[in-house]
Amino acid sequence: MSMTMSQKILAAHAGLAEVRPGQLIMANLDLVLGNDITAPVAINEFAKFGLSEVFDKAKIALVPDHFTPNKDIKAAQQCKQMREFAYSKGIENYFEIGEMGIEHALLPEQGLVNAGDLIIGADSHTCTYGALGAFSTGVGSSDMAGAMATGKAWFKVPSALKFHLTGSLSPWVSGKDLILHIIGLIGVDGALYKSMEFVGEGVASLNIDDRFTVCNMAIEAGAKNGIFGVDEIALAYLKEHHQGSPKIYEADSDAHYDAIYEIDLSQIRPTVAFPHLPSNTRTIDEVGEIEVDQVVIGSCTNGRISDLRVAAKILKGRRVNRKVRTIIFPATQRIYLQAMEEGLLRTFVEAGAIVSTPTCGPCLGGHMGILAEGERAVATTNRNFVGRMGHPKSEVYLASPAVAAASALTGRISNPEKVEEL
Amino acid sequence: MKIEGKVFKYGSNVDTDVIIPARYLNTSDAKELASHCMEDIDATFAQKVEPGDLIVAEDNFGCGSSREHAPLAIKTAGVSCVIAASFARIFYRNSINIGLPILESPEAVKGIKNGDVVSVDFSQGVITNETTGEKFNSEPFPPFIQEMVAKDGLINYLKEEVLG
Ligand code: SF4
Numbered sequence: 001m002s003m004t005m006s007q008k009i010l011a012a013h014a015g016l017a018e019v020r021p022g023q024l025i026m027a028n029l030d031l032v033l034g035n036d037i038t039a040p041v042a043i044n045e046f047a048k049f050g051l052s053e054v055f056d057k058a059k060i061a062l063v064p065d066h067f068t069p070n071k072d073i074k075a076a077q078q079c080k081q082m083r084e085f086a087y088s089k090g091i092e093n094y095f096e097i098g099e100m101g102i103e104h105a106l107l108p109e110q111g112l113v114n115a116g117d118l119i120i121g122a123d124s125h126t127c128t129y130g131a132l133g134a135f136s137t138g139v140g141s142s143d144m145a146g147a148m149a150t151g152k153a154w155f156k157v158p159s160a161l162k163f164h165l166t167g168s169l170s171p172w173v174s175g176k177d178l179i180l181h182i183i184g185l186i187g188v189d190g191a192l193y194k195s196m197e198f199v200g201e202g203v204a205s206l207n208i209d210d211r212f213t214v215c216n217m218a219i220e221a222g223a224k225n226g227i228f229g230v231d232e233i234a235l236a237y238l239k240e241h242h243q244g245s246p247k248i249y250e251a252d253s254d255a256h257y258d259a260i261y262e263i264d265l266s267q268i269r270p271t272v273a274f275p276h277l278p279s280n281t282r283t284i285d286e287v288g289e290i291e292v293d294q295v296v297i298g299s300c301t302n303g304r305i306s307d308l309r310v311a312a313k314i315l316k317g318r319r320v321n322r323k324v325r326t327i328i329f330p331a332t333q334r335i336y337l338q339a340m341e342e343g344l345l346r347t348f349v350e351a352g353a354i355v356s357t358p359t360c361g362p363c364l365g366g367h368m369g370i371l372a373e374g375e376r377a378v379a380t381t382n383r384n385f386v387g388r389m390g391h392p393k394s395e396v397y398l399a400s401p402a403v404a405a406a407s408a409l410t411g412r413i414s415n416p417e418k419v420e421e422l
Numbered sequence: 423m424k425i426e427g428k429v430f431k432y433g434s435n436v437d438t439d440v441i442i443p444a445r446y447l448n449t450s451d452a453k454e455l456a457s458h459c460m461e462d463i464d465a466t467f468a469q470k471v472e473p474g475d476l477i478v479a480e481d482n483f484g485c486g487s488s489r490e491h492a493p494l495a496i497k498t499a500g501v502s503c504v505i506a507a508s509f510a511r512i513f514y515r516n517s518i519n520i521g522l523p524i525l526e527s528p529e530a531v532k533g534i535k536n537g538d539v540v541s542v543d544f545s546q547g548v549i550t551n552e553t554t555g556e557k558f559n560s561e562p563f564p565p566f567i568q569e570m571v572a573k574d575g576l577i578n579y580l581k582e583e584v585l586g
Contacts, residue, residue: 024564026584048577049585124512140490140512142519142576150584154566154576156514189482193511224511 002252004160005227006195009135009249013118014155021159021256029059030134031112032147033121035103036064036075039082042122045145054089055151061093061112062086063103066360071367101332101358104128104216104300109241109332115230116247120144120153125300125382127218130227131211132234133248137225158224160195161186162257165202167266172416174310175210176302176380176400178263179217180271184281185261191223194258197251198228202265208237209306216301217382220278272378272413273398276386284403284415294325294377295408296389297401298356299363302380303331305338307401312344314405314419315351321411326353327369329361353408365389371396378407423572425502425523426541426552427474429534430460430467434480438492438513441484455491456498473500476542478534480506484513493517503542505549505560507531518567521575525549530558544568 001018003011011019013027034042039062046054054060062082067075086094093112100106104125107113115133119126124138139153147153163182169175183190196218198211206214211228218226228234230248238246269283297303297311308330320326328348330336336358339345345355362369363381371377371390376397379389384396399407402416409422440463442455460467477496483506484492493516496504504517507528517524523544530549534540538553547562563571570579 022561024567026566045577049581051585138512140516140519142490143515146519146576146580150580152580152584154518154570189485189510192482192508222511 002254002256004195004251004255004257005133005197005229005249006135006160006225007157008251009116009118010155010157012116012249019157021157023157024154025157026152026154027118029120029147029151029153030114030117031059031061031107031119032144033061033063033103033107033119033123033126034144035066035123036068036079036082037066038122038141038144039085040078041141042144042148043081043085045142046148049149051149054091054148057090058092059151060091060148061103061107062091063095063100063106064097065100065102065358066364067366068097068100068359069357099333101335102300102303102360105303105331105335108132108212109334111242114242114244114246115234115238116249120147124219125216127223127225128212128216128300130215130218130225131208132238133228133230133246135225135227138219156193158193158195159256159258160197161191162260163196163198164200164260164262165198165265166200166262167202167264168205169265169268172402173268173270174400174402175206175213177268177271178210178265179214180273180278180281180398181268182263183217183221183273183279184271186221188220188277188279189222191218191221194223196221196223196226198226199251202263203228204231204233205265207306208233209304212304213301217278220382270400270403270415270417272403273384275384275395275397278382278384278398287413290397290413291376291411292324292378292397292407292413293375294327294369294371295320295404296327296362296369296377296379296381297404298329298331299360299381300331301382302401303329303335303358305335307380308335308339308344309342311401311405312347314402314416315353315408316347318351318409318422320352320408324408324411325369326408327356327362328353329356329368330358332358362389378404378413380404423544423568424541425474426539427472427476427502429476429478429536429538429540430464430471431534431536432463432477432479435482435485436463436479437485441492442495452494452498455495459495459499468499471499471501474502475500476540477501477504478506478531478540479504480531481508483509485510490516490520493520493522497522505530505534518570519576521571521573523571525560527558527560530560533558544571
């Protein structure tokens with residue numbers, strides 16, 4: 001039977017020659033992830049196994065990123081539990097705040113993700129690593145506990161949607177606009193249970209950061225995973241970050257897809273998701289006058305170096321609108337350092353923005369930029385549900401770093417293509 | 423494994439906030455969670471439900487922020503099986519992992535009304551509406567999922583079957 005990329009990775013990890021959609025399998029994992037919110041619950045479940053050791057100290061990653069640096073006493077307790085577990089079990093990939101970053105930017109950067117890997121994480125945006133040709137998906141806390149004990153997890157083999165990309169993106173249009181466009185097209189459950197597979201000659205025009213952004217938001221369409229074919233760009237990234245040799249899986253030419261979408265990248269416009277669903281999208285040409293109080297640039301969706309470069313290009317030599325609180329948070333320490341060396345941080349501060357240490361912070365309404373009642377933010381994050389960034393009566397508009405930076409200058413949602421006029 | 427019970431039927435997009443309202447999430451005590459199960463959609467559910475009863479619902483059951491509290495509340499309330507046209511993904515996993523049997527069958531959902539008595543044979547994947555005599559097929563659970571459910575969830579299953 002012919003298989004998709006995702007199905008082939010699952011089959012290989014289950015020791016099966018083939019799998020079919022709907023089949024339930026038990027598979028071996030290459031990496032298990034948890035953070036300061038989900039790991040404590042999983043650690044309590046893990047205790048029920050009565051094991052003194054985890055299945056593999058090198059294959060578990062624990063990242064305190066959501067409420068760190070410790071936001072309050074409750075957060076401090078959670079982090080403490082995770083830290084003590086990590087040290088007592090000798091977990092190799094525990095990242096204390098000086099080494100850390102937002103988990104989904106950090107793991108690929110640290111060389112913990114390889115093409116062909118099977119990865120689960122107790123965090124829904126674990127799907128990000130599909131950019132490197134891995135199968136990765138979010139799970140619950142029992143799954144994480146079971147995986148830490150056994151190195152295994154069960155899966156229901158997904159069917160898939162194919163996104164065939166052609167052309168290339170216009171200036172100021174990015175992977176964020178592409179994925180927002182797609183979610184607007186298929187809806188928040190448009191890919192429920194399914195894989196989203198991105199292929200075609202247009203892939204070559206997307207840099208690796210764009211691909212991370214696209215896969216990151218696959219879950220916002222309900223998908224189990226998002227995955228790109230592995231090409232030179234992905235291989236170059238892996239070569240720089242990962243020690244091992246990549247395993248490349250390609251879909252069979254006659255693999256079945258539930259639907260195939262043809263997307264011409266040159267037609268994608270800067271796109272904004274209005275409250276309160278990521279599928280509630282409009283192109284920049286249709287947004288109208290939306291004033292904003294805060295701009296947030298960062299997160300596991302858009303806190304990578306190319307995101308910061310785009311924002312800096314727009315903010316360079318300009319000042320943000322005095323009414324707009326502009327918060328920029330690089331996703332990892334390494335990205336922070338790189339941004340410093342490239343002079344981006346200076347650009348941001350000179351423009352009147354603030355730069356935060358890597359943290360999930362405002363993305364989930366945790367800390368470092370909570371919205372008050374009636375306030376509006378443009379954010380490069382991935383969710384704009386009710387109350388996501390603070391007060392239940394606040395609003396989040398999802399957009400690219402370019403749109404966010406342009407909006408910071410004007411105080412209303414603005415088109416980065418017109419940056420010269422701003 | 424076979425179960426039989428009376429059906430509580432609901433519509434589409436029953437979310438986890440309806441299954442167990444967020445205001446009760448300050449406890450993880452399963453009995454307390456169960457006493458508020460479905461409260462915001464069906465105020466008398468927790469009093470009326472009897473051990474063995476089933477929930478039948480349309481599309482996307484369990485959507486929203488899927489914590490394990492939601493399937494846990496349903497299971498502890500005595501529900502023996504949830505049948506839906508489709509489930510939200512993480513709810514599906516979490517249900518199996520805590521040992522709550524769930525089945526997808528759009529046909530069965532169409533053919534079952536509130537209050538009907540329904541039986542399920544998990545090894546065959548056969549759902550029978552005992553009130554009307556109609557039978558529906560769903561994909562039977564493979565042996566290891568059946569065992570996982572029989573062993574009351576993932577942790578016990580892995581403990582016995584994988585670690586030995
Ligand atoms: S940045 Fe936001 S979406 Fe990403 S892991 Fe943190 S809280 Fe989740």
